[in-house]
Amino acid sequence: MNGPSLALRQRSLGDPSADFPLFPPLTRGCPKTSTAELAYPLEVVYDYAKVDRGLFAQHPGPDLARWSPLLPPLDAPTLGEGGTPxxxxxxxxxxxxxxxxxxSHKDRLNRVAVSAAVACGAPGVVVASSGNHGASAAAYAARAGLPAIVLTSAASPPAAQAFVRAYGAKVVSVPVEARWPLLREVVERLGYHPVSNQTVTHTGHxxxxxxxxxxxxxxxxxxxxxxxxxxxxxxxxxxxxxxxxxxxxxxxxxxxxxxxxxxxxxxxxxxxxxxxxxxxxxxxxxxxxxxxxxxxxxxxxxxxxxxxxxxxxxxxxxxxxxxxxxxxxxxxxxxxxxxxxxxxxxxxxxxxxxxxxxxxxxxxxxxxxxDAGLGGGRHPVIENPTLDDLIR
CATH class of the missing domain: 3.40.50.1100 (Rossmann fold)
Known part of the structure; x- marks a missing residue:
């Protein structure tokens, strides 16, 4: 019932007549319709005539592969994303x-985006994020056997940074305004696949x-x-x-x-x-x-x-x-x-x-x-506790 991806091509949201091959993903917005002040995102077009409607008779459990005909090719392994209550x-x-x-919800995005990195033969993944996106990208990159670089701000929660590092990602804290220029340099010089925005208005992957x-x-x-x-x-x-x-x-x-x-x-x-x-x-x-x-x-x-x-x-x-x-x-x-x-x-x-x-x-x-500021304090310890202490 599932089967291969029916994705056909990319097209601009600014002008649907501006279309492009499915690969490589155009991670800097539509090159035909975007301007210096406005970047138009792209979306994926599918062969809807070939979609088996029985796809929607199944129970919505974890693993996005159950929806594979209506997704770009899923070349990265699953971590059991989706199927949330x-x-x-x-x-x-x-x-x-x-x-x-x-x-977080970012796992749905990164199963697809890291799959694109695998399909493109990228040597790694780079992301600018102070939280959920960085952790998710790091996890899916690790699962796919790819290194990840996460550019974060110094103000991001320490717990979030520890979470990202746990997956083996290289976490670099830089000033907020420096993250995107550095990300572009990582893409251009190291060939890493970007899963963050690179344009003046947001397009993302x-x-x-x-x-x-x-x-x-x-x-x-x-x-x-x-x-x-x-x-x-x-x-x-x-x-x-x-x-x-x-x-x-x-x-x-x-x-x-x-x-x-x-x-x-x-x-x-x-x-x-x-x-x-x-x-x-x-x-x-x-x-x-x-x-x-x-x-x-x-x-x-x-x-x-x-x-x-x-x-x-x-x-x-x-x-x-x-x-x-x-x-x-x-x-x-x-x-x-x-x-x-x-x-x-x-x-x-x-x-x-x-x-x-x-x-x-x-x-x-x-x-x-x-959350920011989590774990910032300690609760008092009650010495020799009694039931009266508990009730109080």
Whole structure:
């Protein structure tokens, strides 16, 4: 039922008539439609006529290979990504992506992106990341037998850096503004395969968002229907767009007649996608203010997020750290511990305060173990404890 990839080629989101061979992945945006001020991402086109609809009769367990016809070739071994639970939480459902192998949604992206590195014969993988993406890329590179270089900022959580190093990656802390020029030099001089953005507005890896489509496939099977709305934590919007594309494919394949409204949930300290949508432009770059939601703290937006929100009839939500903390606290009290950024989907739903005609899904992206400042204190030790001490 699964079978080989039906991926055909890459094409520009800026102009679908601008298409390119499937390999090599164009990791610096579309060379035909991009400008010095605006980079258009690419997406992958498939031979949808050959897709066996029985693909969607299977149980959505781990390993993205179950969706291989609708993904680029998966040449990197699996770590058991995907198949994450959908948990009822009051009036919404939580798609808990912290259950992935490295405890975040990034594992779906990196199974696909590291597969591209293997297929291209790259000598290694390089990524600029302060958290989830770096850990995930390091893990999948290690599984594929490739070295990894992770360029991080000095302000990234020590626990996150230790997590990356555990997989054998070379972690280098540099000033934030130096990460991308250095990444480009690693690509050009060492031939490493990049799984991070290299353009003025965000494009990222052209295969990356394809991995996130599988969340839509799983939600369709887990709910038995298409949700009315999906709220996703949004930094660069690869997750947001990937989920949206997955639902548009379900409609294209004739499995459903509708798609959900997509809501981007960004930190109010930045919010490039909200700004682009308000201005009616394809993408923007904003000044970034202080926030503890470092997973969402990006100044460069991308066209993917604009497409997903605009074409689905959704909205862009801007959230304070306090709104995310309340959502984080409430999730943890129900057994779902997320890092601050990972709680943005629920915080966005609560801020909107709107009823929907159908199920609502809030994607929760990453374990609370990834939070900034974690483990910064010790609790007092009670000497010679008694039951009265315990009760107190």
């Amino acid at each position: 959908l948990v009822e939480f009051g009036e919404v459902h939580i798609k808990d992506e912290s259950r992935n192998p490295t405890w 052209p295969f990356g968002a394809e991995g996130y489509k599988t969340i839509a496939y799983e939600l369709f099977l887990q709910l038995g229907e298409v949700p009315a709305a999906v709220f996703t934590p949004t930094g660069y919007a690869e997750l947001l767009y990937g989920v949206w594309k997955g639902f548009t494919e379900l409609r294209l394949l004739g499995l459903t007649e509708k798609a959900p409204r997509m809501f981007s949930c960004e930190t109010a300290a930045g919010g490039p996608h909200a700004k682009a949508l308000a201005a009616g432009v394809p993408a923007t770059v904003v000044d970034l203010g202080p926030t503890d939601a470092y997973g969402l703290a990006g100044s460069a937006g991308g066209y993917r997020g604009v497409v997903a929100v605009r074409d689905s009839g959704g909205e862009a939500m801007l959230l304070t750290d306090e709104e995310m903390r309340r959502a984080q606290h409430d999730l943890a009290r129900q057994g779902l511990w997320q890092e601050l950024s990972g709680a943005a989907g629920l915080a966005g739903y609560r801020r909107l305060r709107r009823d929907f005609d159908g199920p609502v899904v809030c994607v929760a992206t990453s374990s609370g173990f990834k």
